[in-house]
Amino acid sequence: CNIGFKEATEGCCGSTLLNAAIFVKNQHACPNAYDYIFWDSFHPTEKAYNIVVDKLFQTTMQY
Numbered sequence: 001c002n003i004g005f006k007e008a009t010e011g012c013c014g015s016t017l018l019n020a021a022i023f024v025k026n027q028h029a030c031p032n033a034y035d036y037i038f039w040d041s042f043h044p045t046e047k048a049y050n051i052v053v054d055k056l057f058q059t060t061m062q063y
Contacts, residue, residue: 003051006035013039 012030030036037048044052 004035005037005047008034008037010036011038011040012036013044 012033015057027033033045034047037047039045
């Protein structure tokens with residue numbers, strides 16, 4: 001199923017080996033964060049979290 005992400009292999013911010021925002025000083029979020037699954041190598045974007053939480057509630061609220 002297509003859930004609207006354009007980038008699934010790189011993070012929105014961070015440019016070091018780990019692609020982690022905490023290692024980059026004065027880093028700003030990319031202007032198209034909605035297209036990314038991850039902010040950095042570890043943290044999902046708000047859109048990704050919303051999809052996970054929506055699916056979780058849809059599954060658990062059936063019982």
